Amino acid sequence: MNLKAQVDTLFIDSSFSSINLKPFSKINKNSLETNDERDYYYFSFNNIFNTIDFTLKNELSSPKTIFLQLTYVYIQEIVLCKYEHNTLVPKATTGINYKIDTKPIEHRLFTLPIKLNPKETASYQLKLKKEKGKPLATSVYLKSEQTFAKDNTIQQIIIGAYFGVSLLSVIFSLFIFSFLRKSTYLIYAAYIIFLGLFISAYIGVFSQIFLNENTTVNKYTNYVVFSEISLILFALFSQKILEAKTYTPKLKKTIEVLLGIVIIIRLAIHFVFTHVFENAVTLFMKIWYAFFIFLICIIIVQIVIYYKKNNKRTSLFALAYIFMILGTMASILYHSYGIVNTYFYDLPLLFYTSFLEILLLTFTVVFMVKDIYDERNTLSEKIVLQEKENLTAFIKGEDQERKRIGKELHDNIGSQLSYLKRFVSDTFKDEKVTETIDTICNDVRNLSHEISPSDLTMVGFKDSVEDLAKTLSSQTSLKINFNSYQFPKTLDDSIVTPLYRVIQEAFNNIIKHANATQVDVQLMGLEDGFTISIEDDGNGFDVLNTKNGLGIKNMQSRVHQIGGTFALDSIPNKGTSVLISIPK
Numbered sequence: 001m002n003l004k005a006q007v008d009t010l011f012i013d014s015s016f017s018s019i020n021l022k023p024f025s026k027i028n029k030n031s032l033e034t035n036d037e038r039d040y041y042y043f044s045f046n047n048i049f050n051t052i053d054f055t056l057k058n059e060l061s062s063p064k065t066i067f068l069q070l071t072y073v074y075i076q077e078i079v080l081c082k083y084e085h086n087t088l089v090p091k092a093t094t095g096i097n098y099k100i101d102t103k104p105i106e107h108r109l110f111t112l113p114i115k116l117n118p119k120e121t122a123s124y125q126l127k128l129k130k131e132k133g134k135p136l137a138t139s140v141y142l143k144s145e146q147t148f149a150k151d152n153t154i155q156q157i158i159i160g161a162y163f164g165v166s167l168l169s170v171i172f173s174l175f176i177f178s179f180l181r182k183s184t185y186l187i188y189a190a191y192i193i194f195l196g197l198f199i200s201a202y203i204g205v206f207s208q209i210f211l212n213e214n215t216t217v218n219k220y221t222n223y224v225v226f227s228e229i230s231l232i233l234f235a236l237f238s239q240k241i242l243e244a245k246t247y248t249p250k251l252k253k254t255i256e257v258l259l260g261i262v263i264i265i266r267l268a269i270h271f272v273f274t275h276v277f278e279n280a281v282t283l284f285m286k287i288w289y290a291f292f293i294f295l296i297c298i299i300i301v302q303i304v305i306y307y308k309k310n311n312k313r314t315s316l317f318a319l320a321y322i323f324m325i326l327g328t329m330a331s332i333l334y335h336s337y338g339i340v341n342t343y344f345y346d347l348p349l350l351f352y353t354s355f356l357e358i359l360l361l362t363f364t365v366v367f368m369v370k371d372i373y374d375e376r377n378t379l380s381e382k383i384v385l386q387e388k389e390n391l392t393a394f395i396k397g398e399d400q401e402r403k404r405i406g407k408e409l410h411d412n413i414g415s416q417l418s419y420l421k422r423f424v425s426d427t428f429k430d431e432k433v434t435e436t437i438d439t440i441c442n443d444v445r446n447l448s449h450e451i452s453p454s455d456l457t458m459v460g461f462k463d464s465v466e467d468l469a470k471t472l473s474s475q476t477s478l479k480i481n482f483n484s485y486q487f488p489k490t491l492d493d494s495i496v497t498p499l500y501r502v503i504q505e506a507f508n509n510i511i512k513h514a515n516a517t518q519v520d521v522q523l524m525g526l527e528d529g530f531t532i533s534i535e536d537d538g539n540g541f542d543v544l545n546t547k548n549g550l551g552i553k554n555m556q557s558r559v560h561q562i563g564g565t566f567a568l569d570s571i572p573n574k575g576t577s578v579l580i581s582i583p584k
Helices: 145-180 183-202 205-210 219-241 249-271 274-279 281-307 311-335 349-427 431-451 461-475 493-514 550-561
Strands: 009-012 018-020 025-027 041-043 049-058 064-070 077-084 087-094 111-116 121-129 136-138 140-144 479-485 518-526 529-536 565-571 575-583
Touching: 041 049, 049 111, 064 145, 077 111, 087 111, 111 121, 140 145, 145 183, 145 349, 183 205, 183 219, 183 349, 205 219, 219 249, 219 281, 219 311, 219 349, 249 281, 281 311, 311 349, 461 479, 461 493, 461 518, 493 518, 493 529, 493 550, 493 575, 550 565, 550 575
Parallel strands: 009 049, 479 518
Antiparallel strands: 018 140, 025 049, 041 136, 049 121, 064 111, 064 140, 077 087, 077 121, 518 529, 529 575, 565 575
16 A cells, blocks of 8 residues: 555645644554544653654645644654655654754744645655653644744734743842742742743743744753742742741651752752763653652641631632643643643643733732731730830829829928928028028928819819919910800819820920910810810921920820810921821
8 A cells, every 4th residue: 555545644725823733643564553542642651763754745736835843842852754656755854852943933833844735645754752751741733824924923922922921920039029028939030940940841831032042952951950940949939938947847847857868869960960860761750750749748647737826818829720730630631641732722731821820810819918017016916006005004003103202292292391481480480491491381381282283173173273373374485365265164083184294385385395485275166076276486496397296295195195186287487286186
C-alpha cells in the first residue's frame, strides 16, 4: 500500500480554519491503537525519536498556506519533512537544541508553515526528538492564516492580562512593604515575580522576549530554576500567612528541612549529576511527586489549624492553594502520564489556575493589611481609653489631694494660726504682729478656698465663679467681665466641682500664657442644659499645630466625665475662646 492509502487524508478547502491533527495521522509508522482516546500525542518514557505521518490535500484552485503548531515548548528537535518521490525531504528544522532564530515563524510556540499548491496532495512526516527517559505530551494543530492570526491576538490579550495583574500585585506588595516593613510582602512580591518567570518559561514567552536569537533554550537554567525558586518562596509565604511560627512551629520546621533537602537534590541532579538523572528519571519523578503530595498535606493541616484564628484570610488562601494544586496536579497528569489534556486556547491549565491564585493571594494580602490596620486602630483606641482612664484617675487623685490639703490648711494650720494670734495678742499686745498674723490667716483661708472651695454648694456655682472673677480682677491686671443669663440656681453636686476646676484652669492658663488684658465670662442657661464660655483677647495660638498640654487635657477630661462637650478655638494674636456645653 502506498502512503496515501495508509494514512487518512485531511482535505483543505475554503471553509478550513483549524483542526487537531491527531485523528488524521499515523504515529511511528503504526495505526493508532483503538484504546488510545487521547486528543493529543503522548510519547512514553522509552523512545527518544518519534514520528507523525499525515497527508494533506488542497481542494482549492489557488495556493494555500496553513500553519502546523505544537503546544509544548520544550521539544528538543522538530523536523518537518515532505515526501517527494518516496523520499523524505526536510522543509523545516527547529527545537530547543537549535538557536531561537531557527524558528520558521517568530512565535512563542513552535509553528511551521506548510505551503500547498493548487489541488496538491502532499504527505508529510513530523519528527520529534524528546529528552531521554522522559515522556512527551503535546497537541498538534493545523490552522489557516486567519485563524492563526486571530488565536495569536486572543492569546496575547490573555497573556498580557496575566502579566498586567501580576505586575500590579508586585507593585502593591512593594508599596505595602515600604510602609509596614514586613518581610511577608517582600516575599510575596518575589514569589509573584518568579511565578511569572516560571509561567513565561512554561508557555514559551520567556525565550521569545528575554533570550537572544542566537542562543538556545536551556530548559533547566530557566524553567527548572524558576520552578524551584517559586516553590521555595510560596512555602515561605504560606508560613507567614498562616503564622506557622506561632501556631504550627513543628510543621514549619519540617517544611523548611524538607524543602532544603529536596531543592538541593533537584538542582544537583539537573545541573551536576545529569547522567544519573537520565538513567533513573522515573524513580526521581516518583520521589518528587511523593514529596510534593506530602508538602501539600502539611500545608493543608496548617490551613485547618489557622482557620480557627482567622477564617476570612484562611479561606482566601485555601482557595488560592486549591487552584495552585489543581493546576500543578493537572500538569503532572498531562506531561508525565498523559491522562488528561490541560490545554485551552493553546495555553495550559496551570496558566489559568496561577492567574486565579495570584488574584486570590493578592486579596489575601489586602485582608492582611486590613487586619494590621484594624489591630493598630484597636490598639490606638485602647491606648486612648487607657490615657483617659489614667487622666481620670489623676484628676480624681488630684481632687482628693486638694480636699486633703484644703482641709489641712483650714482645720489644722488655720486653727493653729488663730491660736497663735490669740496668744500673741494676749501676751505681747503688739498690733503690728497681730495684723501680720491676720494677713497670714486670710492668705491661708484664701488658699484653702482656692484649693478646695467648700462653699460651692452653699454659695452656689454662679456666685462662686463671680467671686473668683472679682478676686482675680482685684489681684491681677486682668479686666474680667462676668455675665449670667437664666443660669440654673442649683447644680448637681457631681458636676459642680469639676466645672469649677475647669474654670480655674482656664483662668490659670490665661494668666500664665495669654498675656491678655480682658476676659469675658458668660454663663448661659438653655432649655436643654447650659453653656459656659470664656473668651480672652490674648496672644492666641495655632490649634492644629500645637499639642495640647496637661492643663487643657485635664479640662477636656473633666468636662467629658460629666457628660459635656468641650470646644477650644484660638487664632494667633486674636485671642482664645473656650465653650463648655452641659446637657440636662
